[in-house]
Amino acid sequence: xxxxxxxxxxxxxxxxxxxxxxxxxxxxxxxxxxxxxxxxxxxxxxxxxxxxxxxxxxxxxxxxxxxxxxxxxxxxxxxx
Amino acid sequence: xxxxxxxxxxxxxxxxxxxxxxxxxxxxxxxxxxxxxxxxxxxxxxxxxxxxxxxxxxxxxxxxxxxxxxxxxxxxxxxxxxxxxxxxxxxxxxxxxxxxxxxxxxxxxxxxxxxxxxxxxxxxxxxxxxxxxxxxxxxxxxxxxxxxxxxxxxxxxxxxxxxxxxxxxxxxxxxxxxxxxxxxxxxxxxxxxxxxxxxxxxxxxxxxxxxxxxxxxxxxxxxxxxxxxxxxxxxxxxxxxxxxxxxxxxxxxxxxxxxxxxxxxxxxxxxxxxxxxxx
Numbered sequence: 550x551x552x553x554x555x556x557x558x559x560x561x562x563x564x565x566x567x568x569x570x571x572x573x574x575x576x577x578x579x580x581x582x583x584x585x586x587x588x589x590x591x592x593x594x595x596x597x598x599x600x601x602x603x604x605x606x607x608x609x610x611x612x613x614x615x616x617x618x619x620x621x622x623x624x625x626x627x628x629x
Numbered sequence: 630x631x632x633x634x635x636x637x638x639x640x641x642x643x644x645x646x647x648x649x650x651x652x653x654x655x656x657x658x659x660x661x662x663x664x665x666x667x668x669x670x671x672x673x674x675x676x677x678x679x680x681x682x683x684x685x686x687x688x689x690x691x692x693x694x695x696x697x698x699x700x701x702x703x704x705x706x707x708x709x710x711x712x713x714x715x716x717x718x719x720x721x722x723x724x725x726x727x728x729x730x731x732x733x734x735x736x737x738x739x740x741x742x743x744x745x746x747x748x749x750x751x752x753x754x755x756x757x758x759x760x761x762x763x764x765x766x767x768x769x770x771x772x773x774x775x776x777x778x779x780x781x782x783x784x785x786x787x788x789x790x791x792x793x794x795x796x797x798x799x800x801x802x803x804x805x806x807x808x809x810x811x812x813x814x815x816x817x818x819x820x821x822x823x824x825x826x827x828x829x830x831x832x833x834x835x836x837x838x839x840x841x842x843x844x845x846x847x848x849x850x851x852x853x854x855x856x857x858x859x860x861x862x863x864x865x866x867x868x869x870x871x872x873x874x875x876x877x878x879x880x881x882x883x884x885x886x887x888x889x890x891x892x893x894x895x896x897x898x899x900x901x902x903x904x905x906x907x908x
Contacts, residue, residue, distance in 0.1 A: 594758075610817075
């Protein structure tokens with residue numbers, strides 16, 4: 550079982566890789582819309598990449614209103 | 630220049646480029662490419678091009694075994710009905726006229742979907758990115774769905790106070806278990822390709838960017854079969870749920886008259902939220 554810290558780290562690494570931003574520039578508390586410069590379709594892409602990476606389903610309504618990596622990590626953690 | 634013979638006329642139908650889609654035929658496989666920015670929204674322009682395509686289908690079917698439908702838009706297969714156009718048009722008229730216009734549009738798009746659904750060709754949707762609402766309904770009219778691993782399927786209509794209305798509910802009921810239908814419709818959530826494969830919506834999942842290649846390979850396989858046999862098999866195993874399709878239009882039109890729907894559409898159209906399809 551991954552710890553929440555491991556889950557968060559994997560999310561940050563995945564986001565940095567796919568949206569081509571420096572990993573060092575991302576923190577758990579960051580607003581990923583602003584930090585990654587993504588729109589709604591790209592947010593959906595991030596959701597899909599996270600589902601594929603962690604092997605979980607993350608219904609849209611669970612991430613509605615979520616904009617920081619930390620909360621995103623906790624939503625995923627509860628399904629691991 | 631006008632075609633001079635029946636053969637020339639037949640050949641001119643083998644390829645076409647419209648405002649929102651194009652098609653061409655190669656080695657017995659027709660490829661229909663949706664291509665309307667930003668995400669292949671299905672409004673009047675797309676409807677007219679789809680109608681043009683199904684008008685040509687009888688001639689194309691004489692020379693083809695399979696049809697592959699895919700999108701040239703990066704965002705995905707299709708985001709569904711053009712809700713901005715629907716809202717803008719409806720705003721200009723009295724509700725009775727708006728409902729009449731909506732019913733006319735739905736009957737036309739149903740005719741297109743039904744024709745694709747019952748084509749003797751083996752039809753394959755190569756899906757990447759968003760496959761929402763009416764776009765999902767178009768994919769469901771096809772015999773097979775090949776999904777890119779980044780594809781997402783969704784019926785978000787209930788979020789707007791309406792139901793899917795391009796024939797999606799009867800086709801979804803035909804293809805998967807009722808529990809899956811309820812999950813997708815009553816939560817409005819989107820599912821990924823892996824889930825779509827698991828519930829039987831998708832027949833194959835492709836690596837990122839590979840859905841069209843897999844769909845083409847599948848289409849090529851179907852060209853090896855006797856067409857009469859394949860068409861007879863399809864007709865036997867894929868009945869058109871006529872009555873439910875008609876009922877779907879009626880239910881949509883009844884729901885559409887409620888002020889809450891226009892308000893939801895207004896919020897959607899005017900929204901600047903990061904995820905505007907969520908209520």
